[in-house]
Amino acid sequence: MPSSFLQARILIPVFSLAVLVASGCKEVCDDDGLPQYRLTAGQQAWVNPYVKGAxxxxxxxxxxxxxxxxKEVEDKMDAKGTSKGTLCPTFYVQAINIQLERTDSVQAKRHFLSLAPGATNSEVKVLASLVWADxxxxxxxxxxxxxxxxxxxGNGNTSQLHSQLVVGGRSYQNVLESSMIPFYTDSKPSSxxxxxxxxxxxxxxxxxxRAGTVWSRI
Known part of the structure; x- marks a missing residue:
């Protein structure tokens, strides 16, 4: 009997089992009534300025x-809380991911803003970060x-809130400053x-x- 035929006979049951397991997971997992953690209106407002196409x-x-x-603004509910031995989620969290791309240069780096409530059994806290030039x-x-x-x-960042700050000749209210601790940047390029x-x-x-160049929004 040709070996290819034997391989086919072996692969078919394995494939069928995989399909059965995958479909079985969907039937076993009960998503109804699971907690859904969403950003508050005030938290969501921090994302609103990032309009796709702007x-x-x-x-x-x-x-x-x-x-x-x-370039992209994605707002979705992420399944969370899966544990070893099960693929079923135990709760959902809102996740917003925003992608920005530099357009005045051939520079390939992209810039991301991500925002989502982090949830545990005892608390919900907001996890937000901005990735800018790596x-x-x-x-x-x-x-x-x-x-x-x-x-x-604790990850190399310090933050402070300025009640008022002038940037590029324009006055802004409640400006959140986030800085890298010098220890993490001393060996980095001046840019x-x-x-x-x-x-x-x-x-x-x-x-x-790091070189002291200030880039102000215009």
Whole structure:
């Protein structure tokens, strides 16, 4: 008997078993009534400035400009809480992922903003971060919304809230600054972004490099 025929006879039951398991999971998992953790209206507002198709422009003191296209905005409910031995989720969390792409250069780097409630059995907290030019800045917007001063996150970031800040000649209110601790950036190139400034109503309004260059939103 040809070996290819024997292989086919073996593969067919294995494939059928895989299909059965996959379909069985869908039947066994009961999604009805599972907790769904969503951002509050105040937390969601931090994402609203990122409108798909919009282009943001920044300028430095020398007059050079950079532009960034908001390319993707994804808002979905992610299944969470699966444990060893089961594929069934135990709760869902809202996850918002935003992708920005530089348009004034052939630079391939992309920039991301992600925001989602992190949930455990005892608490729900907001996990937000901005990845800008390969550096990740945590954004403690949950603290800001709750009226709690931002604090160091332990991953190389420190944060503070400015009640008012002038950027590019324009005055902004309640600006959340997130900075990298020098220990994490001292060996990086001078073009490395070490500080970002974000507002609830405008999104990213400024970012600074290790060389001291300030890029202001225009």
């Amino acid at each position: 282009v943001w422009r920044f300028r430095n003191a020398a007059g050079y400009e950079r532009s960034y296209l908001i 550096m990740e800045f945590e954004l403690p917007i949950g603290n800001v919304e709750d009226g709690v001063p931002p604090r160091s996150t 490395t972004v070490i500080r970002t400034f974000v507002t609830k109503n405008e999104g990213l309004v400024r970012f600074d490099t």
